[in-house]
Amino acid sequence: MGSFVSKPPNTDIHEGVDGEHKTQPFSSSKRNKKILKQTWKKISANKIDNGVLVFFKLFQIIPEARQYFTSVEFFESIKDLVKDPLVRSHGLRFMKAIETMLEIEFDPNGCTFLFDAIGNRHCNYGIKPDYLDSVPEAFRFMLTKALGNNYSDRIADIWEEILWHIIRTMKGKIQEGIKLTEARQELARRKSSIHPIDANIESNNDKMDSTHHVSAS
Numbered sequence: 001m002g003s004f005v006s007k008p009p010n011t012d013i014h015e016g017v018d019g020e021h022k023t024q025p026f027s028s029s030k031r032n033k034k035i036l037k038q039t040w041k042k043i044s045a046n047k048i049d050n051g052v053l054v055f056f057k058l059f060q061i062i063p064e065a066r067q068y069f070t071s072v073e074f075f076e077s078i079k080d081l082v083k084d085p086l087v088r089s090h091g092l093r094f095m096k097a098i099e100t101m102l103e104i105e106f107d108p109n110g111c112t113f114l115f116d117a118i119g120n121r122h123c124n125y126g127i128k129p130d131y132l133d134s135v136p137e138a139f140r141f142m143l144t145k146a147l148g149n150n151y152s153d154r155i156a157d158i159w160e161e162i163l164w165h166i167i168r169t170m171k172g173k174i175q176e177g178i179k180l181t182e183a184r185q186e187l188a189r190r191k192s193s194i195h196p197i198d199a200n201i202e203s204n205n206d207k208m209d210s211t212h213h214v215s216a217s
Contacts, residue, residue, distance in 0.1 A: 026101070026111040026165045032158045033106065039155055040102055043146045044095065050146045051091025052082045057138035062131055106162075115166050119173025129171040129178075136160040136167075 028036070043050055059066055059081075069086050081087055097118060104110040140156045147155065
């Protein structure tokens with residue numbers, strides 16, 4: 001059995017699956033890119049069902065993630081989940097994002113722009129950043145089904161390496177959005193805590209004015 005990449009590299013400069021050092025987002029060797037494109041042909045032949053497989057596994061790993069899919073309550077098998085239009089739609093969008101990355105040849109600027117935008121949308125959904133850490137495991141599960149006898153841990157490791165580029169980019173945007181929301185909430189809290197004081201000051205000023213008028217009369 002091959003190695004299982006269970007977590008992302010600790011730094012932006014890391015050694016790739018085939019020993020090459022990576023220093024740029026969405027970078028990968030020519031050999032690895034070729035393997036990604038070759039296996040994608042097999043995967044993309046059934047985009048929707050394979051996308052649903054990813055979500056099926058994600059729901060198993062993170063049951064609480066079902067809350068973001070209100071139509072998904074309980075399911076006994078992939079046959080039940082594959083019928084859900086919302087999951088099918090998300091599965092297809094997920095696969096199309098991967099396909100776009102391949103079509104633009106892993107261009108760092110293009111990929112960053114793409115997954116920044118997707119990260120922003122997921123921030124609006126209220127997705128917890130750490131949920132994304134389970135995507136590689138779910139994708140690996142999908143690969144075992146989609147590739148069949150052509151599956152290998154080495155192929156899964158190559159996909160997992162590029163997936164971590166996606167995850168880092170999306171998590172960065174989600175975390176950025178969370179900080180911005182927290183900053184806005186803190187600003188609103190401070191403003192609301194100041195208002196009662198302002199109201200008391202105005203009330204006291206009114207009383208002083210009233211007393212002054214009475215004294216003057």
